[in-house]
Every structure is written in structure tokens, then in C-alpha cells.
Amino acid sequence: MKRIALILAKLFAVCAALGLCVVLYLFSVGYFDPQPAIGYLHSPKELPYVDLDALEDRFEENGVRFLLGDESAGYEPAARELIEQGAQVLIVSEDEDILDPALLRLARRHSVPLVVVGRSPQLQEMEDYDKLWYVGSNPALGGELLGEEMAMGFRDGAIADANGDLLLQYSLYLSDIGPYHQALSYYALQECEHYGVYSNLLEYLDENDDPLPFTAEALAGQQKPELLLCTTAGDARFLYDLAGQLGWLEGDAPVRIAAVAENPELAQALVDDGVAVAASYYDIDQITQVAGQLALNALNSQFAGQGLELQPDETGRFFIPFGLVTTIEDE
Incomplete structure (x- = not known):
């Protein structure tokens, strides 16, 4: 009986050691790390600058959570809440050509990259923060x-x-x-x-x-x-x-x-x-694709233009051309 108990104890010890090795390995490869997240801030007008469903699908394919902010109290409180929820990059939808200064200060303090869609930020804002990017179209x-x-x-x-x-x-x-x-x-x-x-x-x-x-x-x-x-x-x-x-x-x-x-x-x-x-x-489809890739690149600390045919201008802005549908050439 004692011999059986000893054998079982040895088996348990071996299994425990193997289990510990597996757990240590999973920790080493980041298995238990929190799932990375990208946040999105609507503009006050909630205009469709990007396709949110397409962004969510893109991020899900890459194992990234997509968090939507509540901007009812303003950009900065919504951004702070997203950061507290684990957002490491923020996509910001902007109706005006001046970003909320409080949002910029928050992003700098937490070193959170910002990908702006909609209206382009001012040149000075682009130059003052090296993790600020813009994707959109010049009217x-x-x-x-x-x-x-x-x-x-x-x-x-x-x-x-x-x-x-x-x-x-x-x-x-x-x-x-x-x-x-x-x-x-x-x-x-x-x-x-x-x-x-x-x-x-x-x-x-x-x-x-x-x-x-x-x-x-x-x-x-x-x-x-x-x-x-x-x-x-x-x-x-x-x-x-x-x-x-x-x-x-x-x-x-x-x-x-x-x-x-x-x-x-x-x-x-x-x-x-x-x-x-x-x-x-x-071209909302192209802008969504570029904004999504930019956010993923920023999340992985890669060069902003990685995986994109389009490259930014010297200020960090990606300008997407408008498209055209016409019958005039046929008439």
C-alpha cells in the first residue's frame, strides 16, 4: 500500500513539474498577457469617416480588442477611460482642424499614439507630437x-x-x-x-x-x-x-x-x-484600410507605413485621393 502511495506521489510530482513547465512557457510567450486593444473616439457630429465594422473585423483578425469611447463628456475624459480599459492606440474622429489640447496632453503623458481621421490637425500639432498621424482626404x-x-x-x-x-x-x-x-x-x-x-x-x-x-x-x-x-x-x-x-x-x-x-x-x-x-x-474603404493598418503598426511599434503602398508626407499625414463616378465621358 505504501509502495502504491509512493508511486502515486512520484507521478503527481512529475505531473506538477510538467504543468509548472507548461505554465512558465506560456508566461514566457505572453499567453497570459492582456489582449491588446485599440480605442476609437467619435467626433461630436459622429460623421462616417471610417467603417467601424470593417475596423472591428480587421482588429479581431489580428487578436486586438476594439473599444468605443463615450465622448458625451468630451474627448479627454473618454480617451482617459479607454486608456484605463487597456487601449494602447487611439483612433480619433475629428470634425475640426484643431485637436482638443487636453487630449493631446493626455496622449503625450501616456505615450499613446493617435491616428486622426476626418479633419486634419494643424501642422504645428503634427510637428509637436511624433506619435500623431492623420489619414483622410483634402477637400x-x-x-x-x-x-x-x-x-x-x-x-x-x-x-x-x-x-x-x-x-x-x-x-x-x-x-x-x-x-x-x-x-x-x-x-x-x-x-x-x-x-x-x-x-x-x-x-x-x-x-x-x-x-x-x-x-x-x-x-x-x-x-x-x-x-x-x-x-x-x-x-x-x-x-x-x-x-x-x-x-x-x-x-x-x-x-x-x-x-x-x-x-x-x-x-x-x-x-x-x-x-x-x-x-x-x-474613399471611406481606403481610408479605413490605411487607418486600421496605421493603428496596428503603432500598436506593434512598427514604422507607420509598414505594409502600406501609400507613404505619409513629411508631417505624418496620409492623404487619400477622392474617387469619381461619371457619365459625362459617355455623353
């Missing part, structure tokens, strides 16, 4: 792309010169008059002029020189523009419906619509549905 690029298409369309007749004055008579509709949308429209018109097509803004005003609302009742009897320019897919569809109510889509010189859309699918739908003759678009 000038989207405007210029659309403006070239507008000019080509006017020159080849896809956008009719209804009164024969060689001026593109246009009306601008911006439901969001923020600087980003204003820049898109401004650069579209500047690029149009660069290609030799000059334009004239049709302003619809009442007897007090106040802008008329964009409604069929208010604009009835007003001069029909040759082009309606807008900077969101929703605005393009609104204008198309309005033009139909006003009879501007009828005849030999129907009004045309040129738009900027928020993603490739919306731009393609505008053209496929006959709403717009041309639509440039914010």
Missing part, C-alpha cells in the same frame, strides 16, 4: 476632381449652355455650410475655371435680398440653372426631386447635378439612378 482634391468633370461636361454639351452665353449658370446648395463642404464647392468651381469654363452663381433672393428657401413654392418662376452643385448624396437627391417639381428636368436643356458623396456606394447610386451626371466621393 481640395475632391473639389478639383469634380470641377474638372464639370468643365469637360460643359464644353462637350453634357451640361447644356442653355442661354448660349458661354458661362456655366449654376446654383449652389449646401445643407451643411461648414468649412469642409464650402471648400469642396470652392475648389470645384476654381478647377472649372482652370479648364477655361467660367461660371455665374444664380442667387435666389427675395425683395429684401434675403436668400429664398429651396422649395418648389419659393423658386417657382426663378431662372433655371444649368447646373446644381452640392456636396452630399442626400442633397443631390433633394435637389433632383426639387428640380422635378419645378420642371427643370424637362426639355432639351435639363438642369444637371454634380455632387460629392460620402462613399463610393452612394456616388455610384447617384449616377446609376440618373440623379447626378458626376459624383466624386470620399
Whole structure:
């Protein structure tokens, strides 16, 4: 009996030793380390600068948790909470071109890399923190792309010169008059002029020189523009419906619509549905891919551009070109 007990004790000791070796090995390879995490901060407007579902899938494939912050109290408290939850990198969605100074101080204090999407931070902010990166699109690029298409369309007749004055008579509709949308429209018109097509803004005003609302009742009897320019897919569809109510889509010189859309699918739908003759678009898929890879690189302390065909400019900004869907070349 004692012999059996001794044998069992030896077996237990051997198993315990083997188990201890396995545990020590697992510790050595980081098996019990906390799962790495990347946090995301929404902008106040919660605009779709990146595809959150695609980011989550990408990080999950790489064994990384994706944490969403609660920005109701501001960027800095939300970022602090994410860092306390284990976030080692933060993706920050930004509507303005100035980052929250408190957020920057927090990131520096904890040495947390920031990947900004949406509006680009100021050059000085980029230079002051070497772990600050930007992925996005310059609105000038989207405007210029659309403006070239507008000019080509006017020159080849896809956008009719209804009164024969060689001026593109246009009306601008911006439901969001923020600087980003204003820049898109401004650069579209500047690029149009660069290609030799000059334009004239049709302003619809009442007897007090106040802008008329964009409604069929208010604009009835007003001069029909040759082009309606807008900077969101929703605005393009609104204008198309309005033009139909006003009879501007009828005849030999129907009004045309040129738009900027928020993603490739919306731009393609505008053209496929006959709403717009041309639509440039914010390439959310490419921006999501680059932002995700940047965050993973930062998490692994790799060079920011590792695994990317695109490289940053000297300030650390990755500018993604706008895309374009058009029918003008076919007309």
C-alpha cells in the first residue's frame, strides 16, 4: 500500500513539474498577457469617416480588442477611460482642424499614439507630437476632381449652355455650410475655371435680398440653372426631386447635378439612378484600410507605413485621393 502511495506521489510530482513547465512557457510567450486593444473616439457630429465594422473585423483578425469611447463628456475624459480599459492606440474622429489640447496632453503623458481621421490637425500639432498621424482626404482634391468633370461636361454639351452665353449658370446648395463642404464647392468651381469654363452663381433672393428657401413654392418662376452643385448624396437627391417639381428636368436643356458623396456606394447610386451626371466621393474603404493598418503598426511599434503602398508626407499625414463616378465621358 505504501509502495502504491509512493508511486502515486512520484507521478503527481512529475505531473506538477510538467504543468509548472507548461505554465512558465506560456508566461514566457505572453499567453497570459492582456489582449491588446485599440480605442476609437467619435467626433461630436459622429460623421462616417471610417467603417467601424470593417475596423472591428480587421482588429479581431489580428487578436486586438476594439473599444468605443463615450465622448458625451468630451474627448479627454473618454480617451482617459479607454486608456484605463487597456487601449494602447487611439483612433480619433475629428470634425475640426484643431485637436482638443487636453487630449493631446493626455496622449503625450501616456505615450499613446493617435491616428486622426476626418479633419486634419494643424501642422504645428503634427510637428509637436511624433506619435500623431492623420489619414483622410483634402477637400481640395475632391473639389478639383469634380470641377474638372464639370468643365469637360460643359464644353462637350453634357451640361447644356442653355442661354448660349458661354458661362456655366449654376446654383449652389449646401445643407451643411461648414468649412469642409464650402471648400469642396470652392475648389470645384476654381478647377472649372482652370479648364477655361467660367461660371455665374444664380442667387435666389427675395425683395429684401434675403436668400429664398429651396422649395418648389419659393423658386417657382426663378431662372433655371444649368447646373446644381452640392456636396452630399442626400442633397443631390433633394435637389433632383426639387428640380422635378419645378420642371427643370424637362426639355432639351435639363438642369444637371454634380455632387460629392460620402462613399463610393452612394456616388455610384447617384449616377446609376440618373440623379447626378458626376459624383466624386470620399474613399471611406481606403481610408479605413490605411487607418486600421496605421493603428496596428503603432500598436506593434512598427514604422507607420509598414505594409502600406501609400507613404505619409513629411508631417505624418496620409492623404487619400477622392474617387469619381461619371457619365459625362459617355455623353
